Each structure stands twice: as structure tokens, then as C-alpha cells.
Amino acid sequence: MRLSLHRPWAWAVAALAATASLVLALLDPRADAAPALPLTDVRTVAASAVEDEGADCPVGGTPAGSTSQLPDPFTRIDGTGVTSKADWRCRRAEIRELAERTVYGQKPAKPTVTGTVSSTGITVDVSDQGRRATFSAKVELPSGSGPFPAVIVIGGLGADTATIKAAGAAVISFDPLAVGREGTARNNKQGAFYTLYGNTSSTGLLMAWSWGVSRIIDVVQQSGGTVLRGDSLGVTGCSRYGKGAFVAGAFDQRIALTMPVESGTGGAPILRGVNGESGAQPLSSAYGEQPWLGDAFTSYTGNPAGLPVDTHQMIGMIAPRGLFVMENPHVDWLAARSGSVAALGGAEIYKALGAQNAISYWSDVQDGTHCAARSEWRTPMQQSINAFLKNSGSGPGVFRVAPSKAGSLSNWRSWTTPTLADGGTSGGTTTGTTSGTTGGTTTGGTTSGTTTGTTTGTTTGTTAGTTSGSTGGTPGAGCSAAHRTVNSWNGGHQGEVTVRNTGTTALSGWSVGLTLGSGQTLTSVWNGVNTGSTGAVTVRNATWNGAVGAGASVTFGYTADGGTTAPAGLTCTAS
Incomplete structure (x- = not known):
């Protein structure tokens, strides 16, 4: 008999002892038996072999009170600090719980999933608690011989599928409306997700779409890798589907590369910033336009300072896996300034984990058309696919912030970035190699990464200052x-x-x-x-x-x- 345990929202689980944590891990289907893929190269951080590495971490306690500043990603709910890279596994679990409870709604435990994969399509058959739902996705293969890495394209709008296929990755076209339909009332949600979990579920569409992406990954992993590689999968989407791609990457650690495009409010931009950003879609509008966000978010549309989390921490949930955030500064509604702050804040987590080049951000683009395929993004996208889906080269690690929408992280944080030690204890019951253990150490509050990406776009001035330095006593050095x-x-x-x-x-x-x-x-x-x-x-x-x-x-x-x-x-x- 298959056991299913949905995480309770009661914060009293903090009192559970380590033995109880082990029992929870054994009961929770998300604590899959397969170990995480080992990390062998800081340049190309492997995705996990399981959906949620921290499913066994006990989470409890009362979050800190209201703050207009971005919450400290390195301080646990109990007030203690994260001191090692291994600590991030269970700190990520805390962020996951808080994000589900207040922003997106719960992502249920892994159900029973079967399906098929062919060179043209994927079928998904899901059963849970006596209910059943099905949906499908289209597959387009690149030239060459497989099995191929693949990028799941949510919704189709604005995704540069030509660049994806030219880089040697397949395209999996996923219609998220089959899983979570737009245009429905919050008390009558429709689609495969709500067929299983009820049309009055408090989980919003973005999490339902994320769940659908995870079920596609289940089928690809179970297919034996004859057509598509289950260990080399990415996700992308634009506009509201960019919101879905962002959430999917945050909540499934098997996704090696996340590429949200122009995601706007409810996507990458910090939730604390959008209400004050001129012309940006307010939180109340994003909540009311469609049931994208979880029902509980209604309490925070006018009080984002009351949120115990923000999107820089959701970026941290993706770390240290590949992330390429693309934004449009020409459309105020998309909140690109708040997006740049989220990226800079999230980059501090990448830096602390030693995966600086795994995060890239680019909003400095010339074409203001919403969801256009842009030449500025083409090379860093190809580099990201090569690095994180094909294990070839390193990620672009480039930040190109549009001058008109440049946010300041220093205005939003009072915390500093710690130097995290290698190793350490991760808390909970370890179910594989922690993906945050990447080796190397970093210092201070800076963000680092490899900038081998393109340098196209707007530049102003070339103030030179070439000065030879001392040789440091080494003959021939300079x-x-x-x-x-x-x-x-x-x-x-x-x-x-x-x-x-x-x-x-x-x-x-x-x-x-x-x-x-x-x-x-x-x-x-x-x-x-x-x-x-x-x-x-x-x-x-x-x-x-x-x-x-x-x-x-x-x-x-x-x-x-x-x-x-x-x-x-x-x-x-x-x-």
C-alpha cells in the first residue's frame, strides 16, 4: 500500500525529535530513495535526483515579525545562523514551507505517476487518493542523435525555442491550462491538479503548474532515457508562464536550469518592492487578475512587510542550480527594478554556496516588445544550456542591469552574506548528497561568477585607467x-x-x-x-x-x- 503524507501547516512540528524526522522522511513520498547527483565541478552544478532534498527536515517555530527589509536568507526561523553549505538543505526547507504557506499554496506530496515518452510527445497519468487525472505535452527534438537534454516550455508564449533546439536540447511544450485553468473563481478552480486535490484547494495556479512540470519530469525519469535525459532538464516561460517557470524551478530540485522571462509580479520581482515601483502591477492586481497565487496571499497584498519570505529567497531555493533571469525594462507593469533587487539578493545565496557563475540576470535590452525573442539573450542562453544541461563549459554568470530599472540591494537589506564553511551538519535525515555543497569558500557580501558571457547591449563610456601594479616579489609577474x-x-x-x-x-x-x-x-x-x-x-x-x-x-x-x-x-x- 502506498502511503501519502502531506506536510501539516502546524508549526508545532518544530518539537519533533530526530527520530520522528526519520519517520516523516520514510512516510513522505517526496523523500525519494534515489540519492542526489554528486557535485564534481563548481562550474556545472548538478541537479538533484529527487524533487525535494529537504523533505525530511523538520520545520517549525514562529517566523520573525513584520519587516520592510528583505528577510535574511541565512537566519533560520529559530534565529540561529546558517554557518555551513550543508546547512542550506534544511534552511531551504524552511523557506519552502513559508513560501507555500503564505505565497503559493501547498505543493502536494508526489502522487502515483505513469506515462509514456516518444519522439513527438509525453503522456502523464496521475493517481492520488482514489482520484485520477491525465494530461500530455508535445516534444520537438533537435538535430542529431539522442537521448537529448530538454527544456520544458510552459505555455509557449515568448520562449526562444529556436535557440534551445540549436543548442542541442529538445523542447517539451506544456499547456499549463490543462493542469490549472485560468478564468475560474478561487472556490471553483479547474484542471488536472484540482481534479485530484479539489476545486476549492487553496493552492494557486502557479504551484499547480509547477506540480504539472514535476509530473512530466517523473515520466521522463521513468522512461529509461531512450529519447530524453531525465537528469538534464530545464524550464522556461514568459509573462504569466514565466511566473510558472520561476515557481517550478524553485520547487523541484531535479530542474537543472530555470529561465523565467519577463515574469513580473508574482514571479521574480521582490514582493516588497512592486507596490512602490512606479507603474508596476500591484500585488492586489496580481492576486485578483487570476488565481495565480495561493488563497492565503490575500492577507499580504496590502502588507508585503508581513511576509516571512520574499522572492530573493525563492531564487535561493533554486541555488546552486542554473538560473537565467530575463527581464524587460521597457514595460513598467513588469516590475524590472524589483526584479533586479531579487536577482542581486539571490546572487548572494549563490555566492555563499560557491556557485557564483550559476546565476545570470539580463534586463539591458533594446527591444521593448513583450515576450520577444531577443538577440542579447541568445548567447547566455546557449551557454547556460551547454553548462547545466550538457555539462560543457561554465555558466555565463553575467549581470546586465538596465540603467532605467536598476534597483539597489543595499536599500533593501540589513543582513550580510556569511562565509559558509564546507561540510557541516544539514539537519534532518540526509537523503543523498546536498546540492549546496560545492566546495571553495567565499568572503564578504559580494557576488561573484564567471563573466564569459556576451557584452552586447547598451554601454555608456569607456573610462580607462590602466595602471601596472607591483610584482609582489615574483619575477616576471605584473x-x-x-x-x-x-x-x-x-x-x-x-x-x-x-x-x-x-x-x-x-x-x-x-x-x-x-x-x-x-x-x-x-x-x-x-x-x-x-x-x-x-x-x-x-x-x-x-x-x-x-x-x-x-x-x-x-x-x-x-x-x-x-x-x-x-x-x-x-x-x-x-x-
Whole structure:
């Protein structure tokens, strides 16, 4: 007999002892027996082999009170801090519970799923608690021989399927309305999900669509990998389907690459920001337009400060797997400024887990057409597919923020990013390798990653400052630093510094000194580790990009508030 246990909402589960946690893990079908895939390379973080690695983690207690700031992703409900990468598994479980309870509604435990996979389609047959529902999806294969990685395209609107197939991945076209229909009342929801769990279920459509994606993955994994690879799956969608892609990636750790496009309110943008962002869709509108969000969210449409979570933490639920967020700054309704804050906040979690290059963000686009396939996104999308679905190369790790919609993370947080130790205890009953254990250490509150992506888009100015640094006592060593302003806006700018090895021997490390203008403050840094954020600042290499061959170069980027003046007095010191 198959046992099914839905997680209770009562916070009293915090009192359960470790033995009880083991019993819960054995009863919960989401605690699948298959272990997580091992992590062998920080550049290409493997997806999990199970839907939810933290299903066995006991979650309880009372969340902290109301705050207008973004909640600290590194502080547990009980007030203790996350100190190791392994701790993230059960901290993620806390965020998952809070997000389900307040924002999206519950994602039920894994039901009984059967189905078929062919070169043209997928059938899904789901049974739970004596009820049955079916739905299907279309498959388009790329050229070549399989089995192929695949990207699940929710809704079809705005997805660049040509680029996906050109990169060697199949397209699985999923109609989410078959699972959760729009245009229905909250007390009469329709579709396969609600056939199983009741038309008065408090779970919103976004979570229902996410559930549908998970059931497709079940079938692909069970198919034996003759057509599609069950360990190399991504998800994407645009507009409301971008919201669904974002939720799907957050709530299923088997998804190796999540690519939400122009998701707007209820998607990637921080919930605390959209009501105050000029022209953005208000929370009440997103809640009322369709039953996308869970019924419980009605309590927060006018009080987002009361939410115990926000979307930067949902981005953290995706970490350290691949994530490429694409936004449109030309349509105010889409809340791209709040989206940039969410991405910068989520990138801090990626940085803490040592997976800096696994997150990319791009809103600096020329075409303002909603859900257009854009040339600026093509190369980083291909790089993401290669890295996270084909295990070839590294993710783009690029942040290109539109100057007109550049948010400031420093205005939204009072917390800092800790240096998480390797190893440690993860809490609960471990059911496989924790996907957050990626090796390496990081320091401070900076975001880092590999910036081998494209540099197309709007750039303003090329303020140079090439200065050779000291050799650090190593014969033949030397480096230079050159700055360019990538974007600027009223009150801030985004810059990029290229560090070049000017010597005859390889560098093992580098540091760049620069002086910010009066009143300027660094708000984020990636591909480097900064000391100081005002005045004279030093940026050192991250643990993974200190080695620079003779004649080669690396780059780091940053955003700064307080003016558009480029930093002065650049120096480079080699080691």
C-alpha cells in the first residue's frame, strides 16, 4: 500500500525529535530513495535526483515579525545562523514551507505517476487518493542523435525555442491550462491538479503548474532515457508562464536550469518592492487578475512587510542550480527594478554556496516588445544550456542591469552574506548528497561568477585607467586594470574592470585598488571580493579566478549608488 503524507501547516512540528524526522522522511513520498547527483565541478552544478532534498527536515517555530527589509536568507526561523553549505538543505526547507504557506499554496506530496515518452510527445497519468487525472505535452527534438537534454516550455508564449533546439536540447511544450485553468473563481478552480486535490484547494495556479512540470519530469525519469535525459532538464516561460517557470524551478530540485522571462509580479520581482515601483502591477492586481497565487496571499497584498519570505529567497531555493533571469525594462507593469533587487539578493545565496557563475540576470535590452525573442539573450542562453544541461563549459554568470530599472540591494537589506564553511551538519535525515555543497569558500557580501558571457547591449563610456601594479616579489609577474562604465542612471552606475596579466609568468592572484567618488557606495560586486564599499576600495580575486595566464585577462563587475563618476586611481597588484 502506498502511503501519502502531506506536510501539516502546524508549526508545532518544530518539537519533533530526530527520530520522528526519520519517520516523516520514510512516510513522505517526496523523500525519494534515489540519492542526489554528486557535485564534481563548481562550474556545472548538478541537479538533484529527487524533487525535494529537504523533505525530511523538520520545520517549525514562529517566523520573525513584520519587516520592510528583505528577510535574511541565512537566519533560520529559530534565529540561529546558517554557518555551513550543508546547512542550506534544511534552511531551504524552511523557506519552502513559508513560501507555500503564505505565497503559493501547498505543493502536494508526489502522487502515483505513469506515462509514456516518444519522439513527438509525453503522456502523464496521475493517481492520488482514489482520484485520477491525465494530461500530455508535445516534444520537438533537435538535430542529431539522442537521448537529448530538454527544456520544458510552459505555455509557449515568448520562449526562444529556436535557440534551445540549436543548442542541442529538445523542447517539451506544456499547456499549463490543462493542469490549472485560468478564468475560474478561487472556490471553483479547474484542471488536472484540482481534479485530484479539489476545486476549492487553496493552492494557486502557479504551484499547480509547477506540480504539472514535476509530473512530466517523473515520466521522463521513468522512461529509461531512450529519447530524453531525465537528469538534464530545464524550464522556461514568459509573462504569466514565466511566473510558472520561476515557481517550478524553485520547487523541484531535479530542474537543472530555470529561465523565467519577463515574469513580473508574482514571479521574480521582490514582493516588497512592486507596490512602490512606479507603474508596476500591484500585488492586489496580481492576486485578483487570476488565481495565480495561493488563497492565503490575500492577507499580504496590502502588507508585503508581513511576509516571512520574499522572492530573493525563492531564487535561493533554486541555488546552486542554473538560473537565467530575463527581464524587460521597457514595460513598467513588469516590475524590472524589483526584479533586479531579487536577482542581486539571490546572487548572494549563490555566492555563499560557491556557485557564483550559476546565476545570470539580463534586463539591458533594446527591444521593448513583450515576450520577444531577443538577440542579447541568445548567447547566455546557449551557454547556460551547454553548462547545466550538457555539462560543457561554465555558466555565463553575467549581470546586465538596465540603467532605467536598476534597483539597489543595499536599500533593501540589513543582513550580510556569511562565509559558509564546507561540510557541516544539514539537519534532518540526509537523503543523498546536498546540492549546496560545492566546495571553495567565499568572503564578504559580494557576488561573484564567471563573466564569459556576451557584452552586447547598451554601454555608456569607456573610462580607462590602466595602471601596472607591483610584482609582489615574483619575477616576471605584473598586471594592469582598466575600467569601463557599462550602464549609468540617475544616482548610480554599473562598471566593469578588466584585469590583464602583463607579465611573462602566470598569476596566482591579483588585487585592484580604486577610489570611489564622494558619496558613492558599492552595492554589489561579482567575480571578486571587496574590502570596503566607500572611498578607497580593494577588490581581490575570488577563489576560482585568481590564476591568470601570461597575456590573459579576467573581469569583475559592480554596481554603485551615489553618482555616475567612474572610480579613480586604479592600481593592480599581482601575486
